[in-house]
Amino acid sequence: xxxxxxxxxxxxxxxxxxxxxxxxxxxxxxxxxxxxxxxxxxxxxxxxxxxxxxxxxxxxxxxxxxxxxxxxxxxxxxxxxxxxxxxxxxxxxxxxxxxxxxxxxxxxxxxxxxxxxxxxxxxxxxxxxxxxxxxxxxxxxxxxxxxxxxxxxxxxxxxxxxxxxxxxxxxxxxxxxxxxxxxxxxxxxxxxxxxxxxxxxxxxxxxxxxxxxxxxxxxxxxxxxxxxxxxxxxxxxxxxxxxxxxxxxxxxxxxxxxxxxxxxxxxxxxxxxxxxxxxxxxxxxxxxxxxxxxxxxxxxxxxxxxxxxxxxxxxxxxxxxxxxxxxxxxxxxxxxxxxxxxxxxxxxxxxxxxxxxxxxxxxxxxxxxxxxxxxxxxxxxxxxxxxxxxxxxxxxxxxxxxxxxxxxxxxxxxxxxxxxxxxxxxxxxxxxxxxxxxxxxxxxxxxxxxxxxxxxxxxxxxxxxxxxxx
Amino acid sequence: xxxxxxxxxxxxxxxxxxxxxxxxxxxxxxxxxxxxxxxxxxxxxxxxxxxxxxxxxxxxxxxxxxxxxxxxxxxxxxxxxxxxxxxxxxxxxxxxxxxxxxxxxxxxxxxxxxxxxxxxxxxxxxxxxxxxxxxxxxxxxxxxxxxxxxxxxxxxxxxxxxxxxxxxxxxxxxxxxxxxxxxxxxxxxxxxxxxxxxxxxxxxxxxxxxxxxxxxxxxxxxxxxxxxxxxxxxxxxxxxxxxxxxxxxxxxxxxxxxxxxxxxxxxxxxxxxxxxxxxxxxxxxxxxxxxxxxxxxxxxxxxxxxxxxxxxxxxxxxxxxxxxxxxxxxxxxxxxxxxxxxxxxxxxxxxxxxxxxxxxxxxxxxxxxxxxxxxxxxxxxxxxxxxxxxxxxxxxxxxxxxxxxxxxxxxxxxxxxxxxxxxxxxxxxxxxxxxxxxxxxxxxxxxxxxxxxxxxxxxxxxxxxxxxxx
Numbered sequence: 001x002x003x004x005x006x007x008x009x010x011x012x013x014x015x016x017x018x019x020x021x022x023x024x025x026x027x028x029x030x031x032x033x034x035x036x037x038x039x040x041x042x043x044x045x046x047x048x049x050x051x052x053x054x055x056x057x058x059x060x061x062x063x064x065x066x067x068x069x070x071x072x073x074x075x076x077x078x079x080x081x082x083x084x085x086x087x088x089x090x091x092x093x094x095x096x097x098x099x100x101x102x103x104x105x106x107x108x109x110x111x112x113x114x115x116x117x118x119x120x121x122x123x124x125x126x127x128x129x130x131x132x133x134x135x136x137x138x139x140x141x142x143x144x145x146x147x148x149x150x151x152x153x154x155x156x157x158x159x160x161x162x163x164x165x166x167x168x169x170x171x172x173x174x175x176x177x178x179x180x181x182x183x184x185x186x187x188x189x190x191x192x193x194x195x196x197x198x199x200x201x202x203x204x205x206x207x208x209x210x211x212x213x214x215x216x217x218x219x220x221x222x223x224x225x226x227x228x229x230x231x232x233x234x235x236x237x238x239x240x241x242x243x244x245x246x247x248x249x250x251x252x253x254x255x256x257x258x259x260x261x262x263x264x265x266x267x268x269x270x271x272x273x274x275x276x277x278x279x280x281x282x283x284x285x286x287x288x289x290x291x292x293x294x295x296x297x298x299x300x301x302x303x304x305x306x307x308x309x310x311x312x313x314x315x316x317x318x319x320x321x322x323x324x325x326x327x328x329x330x331x332x333x334x335x336x337x338x339x340x341x342x343x344x345x346x347x348x349x350x351x352x353x354x355x356x357x358x359x360x361x362x363x364x365x366x367x368x369x370x371x372x373x374x375x376x377x378x379x380x381x382x383x384x385x386x387x388x389x390x391x392x393x394x395x396x397x398x399x400x401x402x403x404x405x406x407x408x409x410x411x412x413x414x415x416x417x418x419x420x421x422x423x424x425x426x427x428x429x430x431x432x433x434x435x436x437x438x439x440x441x442x443x444x445x446x447x448x449x450x451x452x453x454x455x456x457x458x459x460x461x462x463x464x465x466x467x468x469x470x
Numbered sequence: 471x472x473x474x475x476x477x478x479x480x481x482x483x484x485x486x487x488x489x490x491x492x493x494x495x496x497x498x499x500x501x502x503x504x505x506x507x508x509x510x511x512x513x514x515x516x517x518x519x520x521x522x523x524x525x526x527x528x529x530x531x532x533x534x535x536x537x538x539x540x541x542x543x544x545x546x547x548x549x550x551x552x553x554x555x556x557x558x559x560x561x562x563x564x565x566x567x568x569x570x571x572x573x574x575x576x577x578x579x580x581x582x583x584x585x586x587x588x589x590x591x592x593x594x595x596x597x598x599x600x601x602x603x604x605x606x607x608x609x610x611x612x613x614x615x616x617x618x619x620x621x622x623x624x625x626x627x628x629x630x631x632x633x634x635x636x637x638x639x640x641x642x643x644x645x646x647x648x649x650x651x652x653x654x655x656x657x658x659x660x661x662x663x664x665x666x667x668x669x670x671x672x673x674x675x676x677x678x679x680x681x682x683x684x685x686x687x688x689x690x691x692x693x694x695x696x697x698x699x700x701x702x703x704x705x706x707x708x709x710x711x712x713x714x715x716x717x718x719x720x721x722x723x724x725x726x727x728x729x730x731x732x733x734x735x736x737x738x739x740x741x742x743x744x745x746x747x748x749x750x751x752x753x754x755x756x757x758x759x760x761x762x763x764x765x766x767x768x769x770x771x772x773x774x775x776x777x778x779x780x781x782x783x784x785x786x787x788x789x790x791x792x793x794x795x796x797x798x799x800x801x802x803x804x805x806x807x808x809x810x811x812x813x814x815x816x817x818x819x820x821x822x823x824x825x826x827x828x829x830x831x832x833x834x835x836x837x838x839x840x841x842x843x844x845x846x847x848x849x850x851x852x853x854x855x856x857x858x859x860x861x862x863x864x865x866x867x868x869x870x871x872x873x874x875x876x877x878x879x880x881x882x883x884x885x886x887x888x889x890x891x892x893x894x895x896x897x898x899x900x901x902x903x904x905x906x907x908x909x910x911x912x913x914x915x916x917x918x919x920x921x922x923x924x925x926x927x928x929x930x931x932x933x934x935x936x937x938x939x940x
Contacts, residue, residue: 055898
């Protein structure tokens with residue numbers, strides 16, 4: 001007969017080996033998965049190697065796409081910074097929060113508005129579920145104290161409050177090209193903020209990406225015993241471009257490629273940290289961008305790949321971005337052609353953390369988890385393409401209808417109002433080359449009806465972007 | 471003491487388990503690897519999922535790219551069928567064999583010329599090394615008996631001798647759109663040839679891809695004990711498009727996507743057969759295309775992704791194509807940004823099979839094996855972009871110089887001669903957007919000199935494409 005000690009030892013070894021230790025329990029995906037959203041700035045649909053770029057090398061993002069899901073119809077809520085970010089944060093079209101405007105496309109350092117505190121953010125949802133929350137990187141949802149991340153559900157914040165090209169300094173009489181092409185931090189007086197305090201001004205932009213990546217890794221290590229939500233919003237590859245010495249000159253794609261290599265390197269470090277801390281299988285990592293490439297900056301801007309036009313427009317190149325989702329063992333690897341949006345992140349991660357959606361307001365998100373888990377395809381059917389407060393286009397299934405178009409290849413181009421809206425089939429014609437409105441009048445009507453229904457649900461609110469201090 | 475029988479058994483088991491059986495010996499890569507070249511027709515740089523297409527699903531090619539190398543600067547010798555294929559077959563710019571012309575861009579059913587029999591083909595090289603050789607699919611290097619694959623080193627042939635849209639029938643008074651959009655085999659009187667005999671006319675194009683894939687699989691199974699060379703040249707996705715019932719309506723990208731799914735399915739079947747026959751690790755599989763997408767056929771044509779323009783042009787979209795190389799355990803997986811060309815296949819596989827290159831003529835290929843094996847990067851430095859017999863552009867390293875440009879978006883556009891050639895950096899500006907000739911006069915001169923040197927080595931030969939029987 002074996003002794004009790006023997007059985008104890010066997011049982012202990014069983015527990016140890018089968019993963020019933022405390023560390024391992026957190027690997028069960030249903031037990032409040034950690035959430036990391038990595039958000040690039042002005043990175044285009046065609047800018048990653050796994051989305052077809054010939055000279056930008058992004059091995060870590062490529063691996064993330066192979067191990068997880070690569071979405072090829074993933075959208076943002078607006079084709080410029082501020083409203084796009086408001087959409088991600090609230091899961092609502094920015095028209096509902098007043099975070100888009102026909103008077104100013106984004107917030108500026110002297111803007112008085114910001115994301116209203118009565119909006120419920122994705123971070124606040126996560127806090128309800130007991131998550132530790134952190135924002136690292138660019139905010140751009142209000143520079144006044146009441147609008148900073150601390151007022152919107154983030155336990156901590158480290159980053160710059162608006163775009164890295166705002167707040168010029170020493171730029172009088174200097175050519176636009178000099179300021180942007182030979183980017184020197186001396187031209188930009190952007191503050192770096194820790195929680196609610198300015199800690200560096202001008203921010204040393206040469207090392208920002210590195211510091212953001214380090215902050216992300218440290219946050220994960222520090223909070224490995226708790227569920228956490230990390231919003232890592234790089235302020236690059238928005239111009240002006242900067243990279244650490246380690247990456248300068250390393251890419252065939254020039255400085256733009258160097259910048260992406262450093263962002264990709266951060267992704268690699270984050271994935272490595274998740275592996276080392278045993279959190280790999282219980283952490284959803286999402287990578288996406290706030291809008292398409294800024295095409296007026298020559299090779300300091302990115303590429304929308306096969307998609308038309310770029311940042312600022314309602315063509316696909318402005319609104320469709322890379323969307324990569326990874327959670328090994330939980331997310332079914334593959335390429336996904338269903339429609340998704342950054343608007344859906346609010347809803348999807350709320351569901352993952354078992355938190356109810358707000359019932360006192362309209363949210364515009366869809367729970368994408370059936371697609372992520374490979375159990376269904378209850379994706380998004382509709383999408384509204386806003387520019388400012390106007391609806392420029394709308395998508396329903398494969399079809400997209402343009403009411404107004406305006407290019408971004410040249411600055412300040414005029415908009416074209418289409419009395420007969422343009423219709424494209426984005427599945428067979430993702431490049432938006434062949435207007436098929438005449439052959440499909442019922443599709444035109446169907447989308448027009450959908451847009452009318454959407455409009456009727458939008459209530460006027462204060463325009464947060466209109467006011468600026470002179 | 472063990473008996474001798476015992477030791478015999480042990481030794482036999484050792485041989486069996488350690489892979490020293492005859493089947494396994496052939497898995498040693500240096501022992502004359504089998505070669506399979508899969509060649510698509512008019513498939514663009516952006517048409518595969520792994521090259522960024524949002525709605526065309528090519529899981530087998532994607533896997534091949536992940537397990538092997540995905541080349542992002544891989545070119546063809548010309549931007550239309552006949553000269554491109556002549557380049558691949560001979561490893562020489564088609565100007566050297568008379569297989570390009572300013573009078574006719576390709577061979578037609580009533581052309582009298584073809585690839586001269588004194589040219590040495592890649593198949594003839596393989597035969598010298600003792601390989602069994604087969605051509606399956608579209609030939610397009612001469613319809614007369616003396617020009618067919620049997621005269622050029624192929625032990626067997628099964629396919630159509632020219633493009634699938636040639637030889638119209640029942641087409642009088644029928645609109646061009648009807649003929650191509652609702653593709654019906656009744657409009658095309660293309661012959662199907664087995665070795666040198668017409669076996670079906672009109673070829674049932676609905677089932678051709680399936681029959682090609684089956685022929686490829688059967689060839690591999692039949693020749694698994696010998697070294698073999700298989701040239702599988704699909705005649706699709708060249709218009710008119712056809713797919714088997716199994717694939718019709720299966721792709722979100724419409725008929726074009728269905729066609730690619732069937733080609734991709736064939737790739738999967740070939741890779742599966744290699745695995746089952748134990749030849750996986752000793753077979754180089756190459757996938758590429760003969761030129762860029764044919765843009766005048768709306769959504770029946772493909773996409774060059776981020777690259778400019780398409781088939782027929784010397785813009786990148788006409789000449790740069792997907793290039794995927796796979797030989798597990800031998801080819802180092804990854805994305806390759808070095809320059810390669812279908813011209814290099816002749817040289818590369820000759821070296822792999824230990825066969826000397828022809829010494830009595832100029833060949834234009836580079837041995838790419840150091841890049842494939844990950845032992846170096848002795849890739850191609852230069853590239854000449856011919857259209858007919860004229861040099862339209864040339865690339866040296868990152869830089870490409872255009873002497874003449876001509877778009878293909880609209881039929882019969884006029885060419886533009888550039889007194890001041892246009893210079894692009896294809897690494898930082900793969901979309902050919904920013905002419906940097908003025909800032910880089912030394913680069914312009916360097917490329918002009920390279921072109922002059924190339925020209926001085928080209929001797930006039932008979933134009934094989936000029937003559938046609940009326």
